[in-house]
Amino acid sequence: MSDANASRRPSGELEAGVLAALWAAAGRALTPADVQRDLDAALGSTLARTTVTTILARLHEKGSVSRTRSGRGYAYLPVQDSPGLAARRMRSELDKSDADDRGRVLARFVSELGPDDEALLRSLLGATTDEAVGPGGAAR
Template identity: 40%
Template sequence: MRCLGELESAVMRVLWDSVEPIKVREVLLRLDTGRSLAYTTVLTVLDNLHRKGWVQRDLDGRAYRYRPTRTREEAAARSLHQVLVASGAPDVVLAHFVASVSDEQAEALRTALRERQRD
């Protein structure tokens, strides 16, 4: 999965915040980028996200409804994994990361590792 640009990330936030699949016009109305965007710009971004595998689209009449292919948390975890792999030294990066987390985050990591061992 590739990294997202600023506008792609904003569109994904709209989709993740939506309860159900939404059309381009709805995405455009909910976007808060601080600038005016054209319908065709948002359509192009959604088409690119579909091509990259970030969103799925289903035809509803003459327009598509878009929804994310994974949750925000799954996407974040995948991005973290890609950073680890790209670092060339994932064990060192993990050690630095663990040293930087709060006590609550460390406990969440311990819990996740215990659950992983049970699987």
């Protein structure tokens, strides 16, 4: 492995860092310069502004952030919080499967859950079912 590859960040780390900076801003839109400053402090290294701008543009193309004009550039806001984004990614992967495979994909996902996650999923599914059924067992 070359030295260049040894120092590379894992795939998605910068996007995750950018999103973390946007979530930490608590609803305040950030410019690429704002995000760069936050990332530099968090990572302990300096990123080029063009790198941050490219990551923000890609996140915008993916629908993960929205943007509004700010001077000659843009300021960015996350579209969803972290759990919402993770759920959207999971749904996107499920939607990529063929209709015939959808049940198998879900079955495989559930079969690979640990006992705590399985219990949580069962609880959440039970709560969803309870909300859909009104008093006396009548569907709402």
